[in-house]
Amino acid sequence: MNGGFHIVVCGSIVPDPLQTLAPIEGPTGPALKNELMLPAVLDPWAGHALYEAANLAKNVPDSKVWLVSLGPKAKLQQLMMSIAQKVSFELVVLDGPAGGFTDPCEVAAALAGGINGIAGLDRSRLLLFGGCSSASRDAGVTMQMVAEQLGIGDQFLGVDELTIQADGSMKLLERIEGGQYQVSTCTGAPAMLAWATGNLPEPPNNPQIGMMNMRTVMPALQKAQPAPVGAAGVSYLGVELPKQRRETRIVKDLSVDEVAREIVEWLKG
Amino acid sequence: MEKILFIAHTQSDGTLPNVAREALSAAVDLSKKLPGSSFVAGIIGQEANQAADSIASCGAAGFLSVTGAEFAVSRYATDAAAVEALVRQTGATLVVAPTTSRFSRALPGVVQRVQGRIETHISGMDIVEGSLQIQRWYYRQRMVATLTRAQRPWFLVIDGGVFPAWQGEPGSANAENVAVQLAADTLRTQVIGVQAPSTNTQTIRPEAEVLFVAGAGWTKKQADGQLHLKDAEELILGFLKNCNASLGSSKSLVDQSVEGEAVLPFMSHLNQVGQTGSTPRHPKGLATCCHGEEPHAVGWRFINERRAINTDANCGWAQGKADVLYVADAFQVMAKVNELLAQ
Ligand SMILES: Cc1cc2nc3c(=O)[nH]c(=O)nc-3n(C[C@H](O)[C@H](O)[C@H](O)COP(=O)(O)OP(=O)(O)OC[C@H]3O[C@@H](n4cnc5c(N)ncnc54)[C@H](O)[C@@H]3O)c2cc1C
Numbered sequence: 378m379n380g381g382f383h384i385v386v387c388g389s390i391v392p393d394p395l396q397t398l399a400p401i402e403g404p405t406g407p408a409l410k411n412e413l414m415l416p417a418v419l420d421p422w423a424g425h426a427l428y429e430a431a432n433l434a435k436n437v438p439d440s441k442v443w444l445v446s447l448g449p450k451a452k453l454q455q456l457m458m459s460i461a462q463k464v465s466f467e468l469v470v471l472d473g474p475a476g477g478f479t480d481p482c483e484v485a486a487a488l489a490g491g492i493n494g495i496a497g498l499d500r501s502r503l504l505l506f507g508g509c510s511s512a513s514r515d516a517g518v519t520m521q522m523v524a525e526q527l528g529i530g531d532q533f534l535g536v537d538e539l540t541i542q543a544d545g546s547m548k549l550l551e552r553i554e555g556g557q558y559q560v561s562t563c564t565g566a567p568a569m570l571a572w573a574t575g576n577l578p579e580p581p582n583n584p585q586i587g588m589m590n591m592r593t594v595m596p597a598l599q600k601a602q603p604a605p606v607g608a609a610g611v612s613y614l615g616v617e618l619p620k621q622r623r624e625t626r627i628v629k630d631l632s633v634d635e636v637a638r639e640i641v642e643w644l645k646g
Numbered sequence: 647m648e649k650i651l652f653i654a655h656t657q658s659d660g661t662l663p664n665v666a667r668e669a670l671s672a673a674v675d676l677s678k679k680l681p682g683s684s685f686v687a688g689i690i691g692q693e694a695n696q697a698a699d700s701i702a703s704c705g706a707a708g709f710l711s712v713t714g715a716e717f718a719v720s721r722y723a724t725d726a727a728a729v730e731a732l733v734r735q736t737g738a739t740l741v742v743a744p745t746t747s748r749f750s751r752a753l754p755g756v757v758q759r760v761q762g763r764i765e766t767h768i769s770g771m772d773i774v775e776g777s778l779q780i781q782r783w784y785y786r787q788r789m790v791a792t793l794t795r796a797q798r799p800w801f802l803v804i805d806g807g808v809f810p811a812w813q814g815e816p817g818s819a820n821a822e823n824v825a826v827q828l829a830a831d832t833l834r835t836q837v838i839g840v841q842a843p844s845t846n847t848q849t850i851r852p853e854a855e856v857l858f859v860a861g862a863g864w865t866k867k868q869a870d871g872q873l874h875l876k877d878a879e880e881l882i883l884g885f886l887k888n889c890n891a892s893l894g895s896s897k898s899l900v901d902q903s904v905e906g907e908a909v910l911p912f913m914s915h916l917n918q919v920g921q922t923g924s925t926p927r928h929p930k931g932l933a934t935c936c937h938g939e940e941p942h943a944v945g946w947r948f949i950n951e952r953r954a955i956n957t958d959a960n961c962g963w964a965q966g967k968a969d970v971l972y973v974a975d976a977f978q979v980m981a982k983v984n985e986l987l988a989q
Pocket of ligand 1: 923
């Protein structure tokens, strides 16, 4: 590989997890009540992927980061007010729905199309990053499908750590069953890494980075391609909130010993 | 007429993981309820006979395998090639698979290759008027949808804990080996091994009866104005040992280690339960020093009985998220609980 990495991060918006969500029947299938009004955040695991990408690009000279986002243009613009101040990237916008009820196949096709359209992207240096699962559809399949369409045959899911070794090869830790990691090596780019939490805290806002990013963010939003993804072939027969809240018994006036005894009885029962 | 293909991979000892037997139950069920359907099983691994023989009486009309040293490990390129070969060979219309880290990585790319569709994290299945309907959760366990689809092949990836594990007599499956041509660049990835997240005890136990969740309260100043990290560590590890429980955490507690504060050394992000953590399945859960905010509590969707200990009577658990909230000091209560359990 000549030069650094070309890192493409796929990530979009999800409703702020502190919001109450309610399903409704929309014109094209299920949707969220007041979907366009709900405060949104960067999809958390995609966010970790973005911060890891920025950190890698900082440490490997001649690297570059793109953020490819499929979502409603106006909401992405709002998101950029905060995200664009955190790390440097070039934005690619696909203007379409970001809700959970779209089909990952259609979303993956749109994202792959967006990535194929990036001028100057060197496929031999490509690291495709994204979250291991979205907080909306939560299927955990989109990144693999995008990678497959880009011809990337080395894929990693639930990555918490990437180390570039002295010989340029990569060492990866992926989450597997029972709270353990699988350790692998890969000879190098191209590869796809769908990130879990990674190891980095959320970077603080840096207005200088924001100013730099904004030079490309606004034009990217203006030339956003429409991406009318849906869920062709799927019939949703119903979407429901979970049944009934629990009737919580609030125990206030038992002694410590009594509480402990009750808990132990319950555990053994 | 649906052509059902059940797929599984072996574990390092050549046996099938429990989730595979659960997904097999789902496949067997489908084959019985879908009139005219056919049913074949395919196994991937270093060697497949032991696993295939162990499910020989499941009712599959045939057994296929993809075997060899390359297929012993969990790696995208080889796993995807193996599954693709099985799907093409059988012309399957429904592919039933267990949710394992290995298949979660490999199957979506295969779906792309065979121009199929996929549903993951399936938490229920039903045949209604001859048509297959599945259930899965959206927005991280906030709402559940029932859906069906027109496209085939349709990959159905079944979550653990949904179906009972298939039980039956072993026999002779006579699995037929399917040859897979591996491209030259298939082995760019090498699997080195498995590593525990920390040097400490193994705290995540998916099969445990009880999930014990520790929240950030354990590392906060207590009534005496002091931190009690050593006590917290002893109480938590003591309970895990006495009760053989699995350890979960709130985000706030595990984030502290990333931010470099003094923390509980046996905790990592892998313990995190909730919106951006896991959604484990256990019959019982006990939350301690954890506020029970919605982004945390969504990770409790599949915990049947829930109790919490919190000094705050207005914490999230009181809002219909737990069956019982004990308004008490978790340090004191857990010391006594450990004492009783140790007797
Ligand atoms: C995008 C996003 C994603 C998120 N994802 C997750 C997630 O996956 N998982 C998650 O957990 N959170 C998640 N959160 C964070 C969540 O909103 C809460 O901030 C977090 O769960 C709080 O953790 P906590 O309850 O441990 O800490 P705190 O809110 O600090 O609560 C500590 C609790 O300990 C109690 N306490 C203190 N001392 C004692 C004592 N001696 N005995 C008994 N009780 C005591 C206090 O009363 C208090 O209720 C997410 C937030 C966002 C914005």
